[in-house]
Amino acid sequence: MTLRIRRILVAVRDPRHTSRSLLRKAATLAQASHARVELFHAIDDPLLAETARYGRRSRSAADDLETVRTRAVQRLERLARSAFPDPRRVQVHAEWDYPPHEAIVRRAIATRADLVIAATRERWPGARLLLANTDWELIRTCPCPLLLVKTPRAYGRGAVIACLDPFHAHDKPAALDRRILDAGTQLANAIGGELHAFHAYLPIVATVPSALGQPVPVWLPPDVEEQHGRRVRAAFDALAREARIPPARRHLRMGDIANELTALIRRTRARVVVMGAVSRSGLKRLFIGNTAERVLDRLPCDVLIVKPRGFRSPVPPR
Numbered sequence: 001m002t003l004r005i006r007r008i009l010v011a012v013r014d015p016r017h018t019s020r021s022l023l024r025k026a027a028t029l030a031q032a033s034h035a036r037v038e039l040f041h042a043i044d045d046p047l048l049a050e051t052a053r054y055g056r057r058s059r060s061a062a063d064d065l066e067t068v069r070t071r072a073v074q075r076l077e078r079l080a081r082s083a084f085p086d087p088r089r090v091q092v093h094a095e096w097d098y099p100p101h102e103a104i105v106r107r108a109i110a111t112r113a114d115l116v117i118a119a120t121r122e123r124w125p126g127a128r129l130l131l132a133n134t135d136w137e138l139i140r141t142c143p144c145p146l147l148l149v150k151t152p153r154a155y156g157r158g159a160v161i162a163c164l165d166p167f168h169a170h171d172k173p174a175a176l177d178r179r180i181l182d183a184g185t186q187l188a189n190a191i192g193g194e195l196h197a198f199h200a201y202l203p204i205v206a207t208v209p210s211a212l213g214q215p216v217p218v219w220l221p222p223d224v225e226e227q228h229g230r231r232v233r234a235a236f237d238a239l240a241r242e243a244r245i246p247p248a249r250r251h252l253r254m255g256d257i258a259n260e261l262t263a264l265i266r267r268t269r270a271r272v273v274v275m276g277a278v279s280r281s282g283l284k285r286l287f288i289g290n291t292a293e294r295v296l297d298r299l300p301c302d303v304l305i306v307k308p309r310g311f312r313s314p315v316p317p318r
Helices: 020-033 046-053 059-083 100-111 133-141 174-191 222-242 257-268 290-298
Strands: 007-011 036-043 090-096 115-119 146-149 160-163 195-201 205-208 216-219 250-254 272-276 302-306
Touching: 007 020, 007 100, 020 036, 020 059, 020 115, 020 146, 020 174, 036 059, 036 100, 059 090, 090 100, 100 115, 100 133, 115 133, 133 146, 160 174, 160 257, 174 195, 174 222, 174 272, 174 302, 195 222, 195 257, 222 250, 250 257, 257 290
Parallel strands: 007 036, 007 115, 036 090, 115 146, 160 195, 160 272, 195 250, 272 302
Antiparallel strands: 146 302, 205 216
């Protein structure tokens, strides 16, 4: 089933200092998808939020809290008028809630958002774009596709890379690869770019016991490795063909996944990488996966996170 983007929720961390690239990219995707947009800001002072929700307040305290919320709404309205070609298709909303990632997820569920867009926290020039705790928690708990805007570069017909796992080495269900390709196709069409498929794998290594008690890796004969490579290629090509990705845009590599993916992003000048979030057996938390945890922080482009069908967010509704 095709992922349809009809409602986009844009998480605005600070209405006074908002990334222009975040708004431009949201406007681009909304216009291409004919989607409605909501700019949402969570007023996340934990003490004041608790007071606003549960505490006994005097009339003056309640008025003060409402004044803060009203000012935030007014700033969001100015952002909508300045950044979107048709502000009539943009709504704004601000409310007291904490922590921020839960507030965003609750609003996404309430508005039935098909896509959440959030900007990672800006760093000083030359620093790594390390994901903050809110970013990681959104990756873990957001029930719909999540676009993390990491760079100010405009999309401008740039490449989109779909990261596949045809053998589901990280507990990823087979249907998730198709959702990744579906989301990548829509995104590539929206920005006028091309979709690429990527997978990297490591050589097969057997182990034998040693006198020291630690197993010793043993490289298998070349014909075994070649046979394994052919199986990987067949599974990878089958997925790419299904998404109508030509051979020139299929990138199958043997090597470290993080290094190979980063090199491909730079070579193709990709603007977005599409990844699937996977659940690990024995844990109730949802992670992006071993490989992605290592590479996400240093990805030199935006990243779109897609969840398996049927995922339910652990964030409480209230």
